[in-house]
Amino acid sequence: MTLSHLVARVLRIGLVVSLVLIGTGVVIEETSSAGRARKTLAGATFPHGLTAVFHGLAQGSGRAIVDAGLVLLVCTPVMAVAAAAIAWRRQGDWKMAGVGAAVIAVLGLSCALAVFGV
Amino acid sequence: MWRYFAGPGEAKVTWDPERVDPSCPVVRTTANLAFVTPLELTGLLLVLAAGAGLIGSLIGLGGGVLLVPILTLGFHVDIRLAIATSIVAVVASSVAAAPRTLRTGFSSVRLGVFLAAATTLGGLTGALVSGLIDPRALYALFGTVLLMSGAQMVLQRRARSRGPATEPKVSALSISLELRGSYHEQGSDEARGYVVQRPVLGLSLMYVAGAVSGFLGIGAGVLKVPAMDVAMRLPFKVSAATSNFLIGVTASAGAIVYLAKGGVDPYLAGPVAIGMLAGAWLGGHLFTKLAPSIIRWTFLAVLGVVATQMLAKALGA
Numbered sequence: 001m002t003l004s005h006l007v008a009r010v011l012r013i014g015l016v017v018s019l020v021l022i023g024t025g026v027v028i029e030e031t032s033s034a035g036r037a038r039k040t041l042a043g044a045t046f047p048h049g050l051t052a053v054f055h056g057l058a059q060g061s062g063r064a065i066v067d068a069g070l071v072l073l074v075c076t077p078v079m080a081v082a083a084a085a086i087a088w089r090r091q092g093d094w095k096m097a098g099v100g101a102a103v104i105a106v107l108g109l110s111c112a113l114a115v116f117g118v
Numbered sequence: 119m120w121r122y123f124a125g126p127g128e129a130k131v132t133w134d135p136e137r138v139d140p141s142c143p144v145v146r147t148t149a150n151l152a153f154v155t156p157l158e159l160t161g162l163l164l165v166l167a168a169g170a171g172l173i174g175s176l177i178g179l180g181g182g183v184l185l186v187p188i189l190t191l192g193f194h195v196d197i198r199l200a201i202a203t204s205i206v207a208v209v210a211s212s213v214a215a216a217p218r219t220l221r222t223g224f225s226s227v228r229l230g231v232f233l234a235a236a237t238t239l240g241g242l243t244g245a246l247v248s249g250l251i252d253p254r255a256l257y258a259l260f261g262t263v264l265l266m267s268g269a270q271m272v273l274q275r276r277a278r279s280r281g282p283a284t285e286p287k288v289s290a291l292s293i294s295l296e297l298r299g300s301y302h303e304q305g306s307d308e309a310r311g312y313v314v315q316r317p318v319l320g321l322s323l324m325y326v327a328g329a330v331s332g333f334l335g336i337g338a339g340v341l342k343v344p345a346m347d348v349a350m351r352l353p354f355k356v357s358a359a360t361s362n363f364l365i366g367v368t369a370s371a372g373a374i375v376y377l378a379k380g381g382v383d384p385y386l387a388g389p390v391a392i393g394m395l396a397g398a399w400l401g402g403h404l405f406t407k408l409a410p411s412i413i414r415w416t417f418l419a420v421l422g423v424v425a426t427q428m429l430a431k432a433l434g435a
Contacts, residue, residue, distance in 0.1 A: 007227045008217035015213045019395055026388045030157055066384040067377070073391060074209045074373035077366040080216075081234070084227050095295055100231050106238040107371040110245065114375040 003087055010083045014076030021069030028062030078107060163386070164393040166192070167207060171397025175215035176405055177417040178358030179339035180208035180365040181394055183424055195386065202376040203387045209373050210391040211398035212366025216359075218402035223301035224359035229314060229352075232295060233360070234367045236321045237342070240328020241368055251333065254432050260330055260341075261428030267344035268421045271414070291317045301356065304407045312353055320350040328368065339365050340424050343417060354414050359405065 001009075056064020085100025166188050167181075174181025182204040189200035219225035292298065297314035314320065323345035331338035339361050346357035376382050405413070 003227050004220040004223070004225075008220040011213050011220075012217045015217070015395065019392065022388050022392055025384070026160065026392070029385065029388075030160065063384050066388040067382075070206055070382065070384065070387055070391065071374075071377055073213060074206055074370050074377060076213050077209060077363075077370045081231055081367055084231055096228060096231065099235050099295075103231055103234045103238055103367065106235070106242060107367075110238065110242045110371040111374050111378070113242070114245070114371075114379075 003084060006087055007080045007084050010080045011076055014072060014079060018069040018073035018076065021072065022066050023069075025062045025065030025067075025069060028060070028065060030062075032062060078104060160389045163193075163389040164396075167390040167393025168397035168400075171207070171211045171214070171394035172401045172404075173397075173416070173420070174208075174339075174394075175211050175362055175398035175401030176358070176408070176413055177339075177420060178343045178361035178365075179417075179420065180362065180369065181211045181398070182208040182369075183340065183420065185390070185394070189386075189390075198381070199383060199386065202381045203383070203390055205369050205376060206373045206382055206387050207390050207394040208369045209366050210394045211401075212362050212369070214395040214398035215402035215405070216363045216366060218399075219359035219362065219405060222406050223299060223309075224355050224406065225363045226297075226299045226356065226360055227363070228295070229297055229299070230360050230363040230367065232297060232317070233320065233324045233342075233346075233364055236324035237328035237331070237364060237368045238371065240325040240330075241332035241371065242328075243325075244329035244332025247329075247333070253333075254434065256330065256333060257428045258432035261425045261432060264340055264421055264425035264428065267341070267348065268418050268425070270348050271344055271418065287315060288313050289315070289317055299356070301353075310353065312356060315351040316349055320345060323349055331368065340421050344421075354410050354417075355405070358413060358417065 054064075057068060081100055081103055085097050085104065088094075088100060089097040167185060170181040170184040170188060173179075174184060185204045185207055186197075186200050189195040189203060190197055195203070216225055220227065292314045295317075297317060298312060300309040300311040302309055324342065327338045327341035327345060330341060342361045342364060343354075343357050346352045346360060347354050350357075352360075373382075
């Protein structure tokens with residue numbers, strides 16, 4: 001399998017699983033009485049962090065299922081870069097493995113700085 | 119504010135002027151959508167997001183540049199919520215379109231990751247210095263650069279079509295990192311190869327694009343595509359497809375932050391993301407079939423609109 005095919009496969013798997021999760025969550029939300037009766041988005045708190053999402057998933061919340069799908073979706077490109085970096089490392093292409101690792105490190109640093117308000 | 123409620127009949131979206139709270143992210147619909155059900159609203163969002171995803175994935179912009187005006191002007195969604203939704207949807211668009219363009223060779227993982235090093239670092243810089251520069255000055259600069267990039271793309275295209283083909287100058291960095299590739303146009307058995315030229319200039323421009331992106335909270339694909347097309351002398355379809363992959367990687371950090379902070383409304387982002395996924399998936403398939411000139415001129419038209427918007431913001435219009 002070529003590197004492009006590997007990355008394409010990671011993206012496709014992430015896409016399909018997240019699409020199923022988001023679609024399931026939207027359907028549950030639209031068909032449930034709680035979803036139909038939802039009042040307003042103003043001042044509403046959406047699930048914060050993975051703990052809230054897992055808690056909502058355990059309760060079968062449509063909103064939490066959509067959120068889990070969204071989290072998986074936005075992490076998919078990072079997983080694709082990680083897969084590429086691992087593949088380059090296995091091939092002995094240390095330069096590109098280093099570039100891939102640097103990209104993931106900067107993305108992680110950006111997230112950490114933003115989340116912790118630095 | 120617009121409120122979703124389940125009345126005696128079906129659920130409606132209605133307006134309650136007594137309950138407006140300007141400090142909260144509010145999803146409001148326009149007057150002509152006052153009596154759509156939440157299900158119909160979801161369907162409308164799906165269709166419009168699919169259109170944005172189709173066009174965005176075709177020209178390598180992700181689609182956020184189209185989606186934010188749709189949400190803010192069409193649905194009166196609060197700008198903060200629209201940007202958060204858009205950034206998640208842009209990742210969706212990239213993830214949906216990239217597998218197809220990666221398999222056909224139009225998009226390059228090696229080039230995308232190489233350039234992502236600069237865009238992610240630029241994005242971090244832009245976010246850190248965001249309080250130091252007047253956004254209106256940056257909008258003016260951004261709009262001017264876009265117009266110049268568009269003009270350069272047209273002029274360079276004419277020069278390439280008139281003049282004799284010149285032997286590309288390949289830098290040591292391109293050779294060292296093997297920044298080259300090949301792709302097949304639809305209906306052609308001949309593989310067309312390319313080599314990245316002026317990679318350091320390309321990296322520098324990507325850093326600037328990333329900084330603008332981090333500062334203004336936009337995808338900046340309109341800067342990335344010309345940087346690859348004009349500065350790095352890549353085929354336009356390779357530029358657009360690689361930009362699409364690159365935008366997904368860069369935007370993922372912002373999207374994760376918005377999700378972690380609870381700034382993404384799943385009721386809004388869910389349907390929009392599905393619509394973008396569907397549109398971008400179709401765009402990824404159309405991309406390999408359409409002539410490069412069609413994609414290029416579509417890009418230039420969108421670039422002109424975005425540049426005008428940016429200059430209008432700079433002038434306070």
